[in-house]
Amino acid sequence: MFDHQEIILARIGEIALKGLNRGQFERRLIGNIKRRLQAFGRFAIEQRQSRIWIVPSGEIADFEPILAAVTSVFGIVSASPVWCFGAGQRDDFQVLKTKAVEFIEQHLKDGGSFSFKVESRRSHKQYPLTSPEINVLLGAHLLQTFPDQLRVDVHQPDFVLYVEVREQLYIYNRIIQGHKGLPVGTGGKGVLLLSGGIDSPVAGYMMASRGMELEAVYFHAFPFTSDQAKEKVIELAKQLTAYAGRLRLHIVNFTDIQLTLRDHCPMDMLTIAMRRMMMRIAARIAEENGCLALITGESLGQVASQTLEALCTTDVVSPIPVFRPLIGLDKDDITQMARRIGTYETSILPYEDCCTVFVAKHPKTKPSLADAEAVENGLDIDALVASALVDIEEVHL
């Protein structure tokens, strides 16, 4: 018997197309993977030939959570658990045959039979067999060894045995799709306005997938919103870290501003006035933390405050760009994404968020900028923003 080592092979996509900056993207990606795998033990991670090889330094009982962690790092297109062997004897076809039989045996443990094919790649060009020859000869050997359990189907096999001949030999059969995108940290920093609903975590996920590092801000209006609502947002932010890496949540005490606005503004403009204040405060947090954009989960026309006119009134108070990655998606698509990234179940917990506390029966759906400015007449906006900035709780996730 020859020994093998179980490792993870991760594939990169878009990064491979980068020109002179490619090294920078790859270094960031490797750093992100390292941080994500800290909880699982020690790993040697290196990049070779457009692939990332993740080698555990000790025994790993369960590869599944590690695979899940690796595939959720933005920049990874897919990953596979791989058997690696044959250092020193890689040109000996016998070694490959023996390990392939052992690999198949493991997958036959549960009984049954399946169709299969062998698919090989050979970057080590001195190997005595070509890729098609490996496919045919290894396939024939496996069929001979397991005549009752295996049958060949090269079009729609149940099981593909992938073989790669490189500086060592690699075999695997699973390719787990990753979340693609670009490594977090390569696309600048933005502040995500996190409400506790379904949309904003998805918006954060989408911007992080383009490499943006996130800071998050939540407007807490206790006692109108409960501490459970706050816990829920902390939980959502924590869930986002599975993709976006470390993030800091700024919890702004918004109650006094909300009460001031309620007593000062006409009910049908209250949400607009509140959102303008949130944008201003978030923009200041952005400025203080080196962020160059705000991110919201708004989707055009979803609610009264998300009409084009309403968005214009809130956009103008931010001196930095406001990214709305969900703007053209409908609720079903957003919900599906939330389910896929695992935030949906937390988002639908029934706690109020501060935007739903004082909702007018008939809010103004087409407010003009003049309307929005008029309702703020007589308010000391700068003082309100400043008061919010001194009452912020930071949670590091």
Place this chain on the structure above:
Amino acid sequence: MPIYLDYSASHPVYPQVRDDYLALLDRYYANSASVHPLGREASQFIDQSRRRIAQVLGCQDDEIILTSGGSESINLAIKGYVEANPRLNKRIITSLGEHAATTETVSWLKKQGYDLVSLSLQSDGCVDPDAFAEALRQPAALISLIHVNNETGAVNPIEEIVGLRNRLQPRTAIHIDGVQTIGRMPFCFKSAGIDMMSGSGHKIGAPKGIGWLLIRRGIHLAAQIHGGGQQRGLRSGTENPPLAGALAHALRLATEKLSEQCVQVAELRSQLLSHLTARKVDHQVLSPPNAVPHILMVAFPGLRGETLLHALSAKGIYVSTGAACSSKRRKDNPVLQAMGIPAELAGCAVRISLSAQNTSEEISETALAIDESCRRLIQT
């Protein structure tokens, strides 16, 4: 110090009961079904506890089934009775004022083909005896009604209900959800003339995990938990001597000075309302005049109940917005709705539930906190 005003959700374990319980855990660890002396001792202790419980509740000791709590007792009473009496008309009479343990159980039976009559409530939170008499024109297997409403404190007229049943449908059994009864008003199973009564230990100062179902002799139920055949086969599962002892002890403490304690609680309740009036806090009592003094449902127009609850919690004062068991589900309060209280006002209600352990100082502090919260949070 926290001010606890949520006694109807759960009553703290009496310190004497806790000490007693801890000692019992050490003493009666054997299985009461074991034949060795330790087992027999445990079994004898349960019998003794059962006798003490029977004395307080006014029943025979063989009429008591010890359960895990109110919900199990109610499930056993309703499902167990209709299952054991299949020849009776498949009709169950209940009301819109019931706890979820009843409404969910009868809803489940409805799906199994039972006909369900849910009596509406009068504005005083009680079932209308005329509507009840009307419902009894046709035979029914079972009547299941709450005695003291857990949200409003309204007391259903059990005596009148029993009288109507005896006159109109004497074969129909009556089960009473008495979870909020004991410790709030006098009760005697025998003289109540009912067939079954459910109760829960943690509402009266016993630990959580024990309750009872009283079943009048001659009433047959089908077991809902099968196993070793304990408790006459009606409720299998190893019996729990320390919990049985704790329940017996708590029942005695909850009832021995009942009339005195009711006077104290009524005084605290009226103090709270006087403070609110004196402070000019706009409020509306939603509990009816006949309610037990321990449960006060009161609305503060313009301030959502949930918001006030959070504001009070931040000051260390703990109340509920409704039944604690369902307060995490966000929907209109069905009991207040059934009493004809507008949804907007019902949304502004909190339930303050008191005990004789509360003090006048706590009450005035609570009134002050409510006043401050209303001033800050209600739009002027």
